[in-house]
Amino acid sequence: MDMDKELFRKFGYKFIDWVTDYLSGLDNFPVRSQVKPGEIRSQLPPEPPGQGESMEKIFQDFKDTIIPGITHWQHPSWFAYFPANNSPPSILAELLTAGIGAQCMIWQTSPAAAELEEVVLEWLRQMLGLPEGMTGVIQDTASTATLVALLTAREKATDFNANQKGLKSPLVVYASEETHSSVEKGVKIAGFGRENLRYIPTDDSFAMIPSKLDEAVEKDKKKGLQPACVVATLGTTSSTAVDPLAPIGEICRRHGLWLHVDAAYAGTAAVLPEKRWILEGAENVDSFVFNPHKWMLTNFDCSAYFVKDPGALIRTFEIHPEYLKTGLDSQVKNYRDWGIQLGRRFRALKLWFVIRSYGVEGLQKIVREHIRFAQMFKEWVEKHEAFELMAPVDFSLVCFRLNDGRNDEVLNDLNKRLLESLNQTGKVFLTHTTLRGKYVIRIAIASRTTQERHVREAWDLITSKAAEILK
């Protein structure tokens, strides 16, 4: 090593100490960074250094300059978006992954990475109760996995001709009006065209209405268009609504459509027997993604993508340049052909560390506790006369708003002000959405370190800020 071996060890220990203190002292930081746009940039030199600098100095600058500009995703009072949990075993695994520095594009470039990925993804399949025979692969994000699904659906619908000839006639994609923005992005990238994406209306729980899907498919068929793919969501981003897989799957089967399931956040809940109902009808699913990097304590990035027919996936993505051929290609899994990127990090290791460290029961316990917190919070909202619950609470997200009886326009403004006043305290970080045009505050209670007291403190802060605003 060019950096002296003992110097590396010394700073390695220091950094371990720093991470240890950081994780156990997160309560002392504001959750959302309090810096203003340009504040960090203005402290950094506009040109790179000619000579090397000492690690001591770099570390000091990291603490002084970078940390104030960090929004602390692992904070116990993180209630924004969905969480991106890490965990001590996952961090330790990431250290080994970085140290080994393997690039895992094909089996030969790291046999253990390829085979561990195969094993751990099969563990995950069992843990969620996905249908036997589904095969898993790690993608970086759910955005990528959904794009991969759309591309495979595109190839399937064109007898694997679009890759060769481009899309000669329009294929149509369906998702609920509450679907994630990555579906629109994927539809554009894959060349379907945004105008061939249909947003299906949702019911009172914000879940896709299957009969409306059926109608939309029929309508397109009559127009001479070719329906190709349905994206169902288990746990929408706005409100964790659950599209009903069983009737949607039946429609897909009847019309010969690819069924992709985006369970990015809520998929983890299927580790609980009492939440397994979300997967009812999964036997008709062609592809399924959920993110261990959200609610399963595994460092971002790590999306688990499962397919019924790996052959269709590989046929969509395989390439055979001479410089990547090996004598073993017929006997092994070369994951470069299972997605978009050629290069791949060794991401199975952290999953292996997490699942083994917590065990299935340990993970169940954590997820169950988060769901209990959300139910508790939901009851507080329902009991409070100035607050209104805005969506069902099936998992660990609660959607609510301040409602003192005025019209929606006024309420939207009030809630926007409430949210900003909460986040400015630095004590919590929550984000918003809109549901049927109403501005709604979301509290996602699923950080690994969140305890009941953090949820109670958040509620106290919310009610006290609300009282100020209503005054």
Place this chain on the structure above:
Amino acid sequence: MDMDKELFRKFGYKFIDWVTDYLSGLDNFPVRSQVKPGEIRSQLPPEPPGQGESMEKIFQDFKDTIIPGITHWQHPSWFAYFPANNSPPSILAELLTAGIGAQCMIWQTSPAAAELEEVVLEWLRQMLGLPEGMTGVIQDTASTATLVALLTAREKATDFNANQKGLKSPLVVYASEETHSSVEKGVKIAGFGRENLRYIPTDDSFAMIPSKLDEAVEKDKKKGLQPACVVATLGTTSSTAVDPLAPIGEICRRHGLWLHVDAAYAGTAAVLPEKRWILEGAENVDSFVFNPHKWMLTNFDCSAYFVKDPGALIRTFEIHPEYLKTGLDSQVKNYRDWGIQLGRRFRALKLWFVIRSYGVEGLQKIVREHIRFAQMFKEWVEKHEAFELMAPVDFSLVCFRLNDGRNDEVLNDLNKRLLESLNQTGKVFLTHTTLRGKYVIRIAIASRTTQERHVREAWDLITSKAAEILK
């Protein structure tokens, strides 16, 4: 933390010790893993554990089961593919990144990550001497960056209509016959269709012949097709050939084509004044990618992607879901709109650590030394009567073959046997390619830890194995 704080610290130290010993003791490992397909998998339980297991046990299994299945990319005798260098400062930064566990999709979710990315990419632009005004963003891999370029070119060529309507008429993409497979993959994904990708012939140095490009564009125009994008390569994967940017850029400007440059490996060489010639004509480049994770000592994954017009990039990828809107969107860079994935790791940190630790001069020294090794190796090949140099050596890759005067079919077989016999020793790892149908051995001399003696040992091993084979 659920894992006891002191236990985390204890294993943190242990893992730092392990990484320290690993990196300084890599000479003791076979470079290419010696396991057989299925050997690792067969040692892993087919079901996940119900209860959590101790970190002691997991660490032991990591050492006993996983490590034998690792091909050691950081080994000083790694000569395969291109390297994926890490470095002590980069590993240390990855530890902090994992510990913080931030998801950096937009400015608000970590202002320091967004602003550090902006600053460090500008440093890289200066270090390579890319045109002023080009703006950088980190992508995961060059495959992704090239896809992003193709998509932006697609939108530009259709007045930003393909995203909305799909591709209504064929657009044509051009690259040399030696281009990387990611171009074909990107062309398929983006819906151009493989049949609309033209491979342009190359000259004796395996570089694109500009006049042949011009002819191909004219021919397509006459057919009523719409030429859209040219991908030029600086440092092809097979032989590090350099497509001449100046004449190619002139052709692109004349025909109104997007010019994307794939400099994944060789881009780093532009830190050297004496290699800056590869960028002659860069003022006509629309997008440019190189991989600090290859030759610039930064842990995989980290691709630096530069564009002349960020507006076109953002217009291609932007999405505006309600749950991601913030009050600051007009003042800051939200990198979710600069690529495919929504979620993003904090990858600027490791680049910052690497550039500051080594300084520009330190990085230049390392790259220059690798190039010297390659020149040395090239001379040995040229002087040896049984070996033949197969391509020019501009950087740190040497393409050669054993040639005792027999026909190509026999030689192809001989060289294949030579390569396998070398790799089976575990002492080196090299890979192959084909050039004009000839099987060629590639030696990529660019691992951070490679010293002159490793290159000499490799040559001794090659000549001795060759003598055995020729006997």
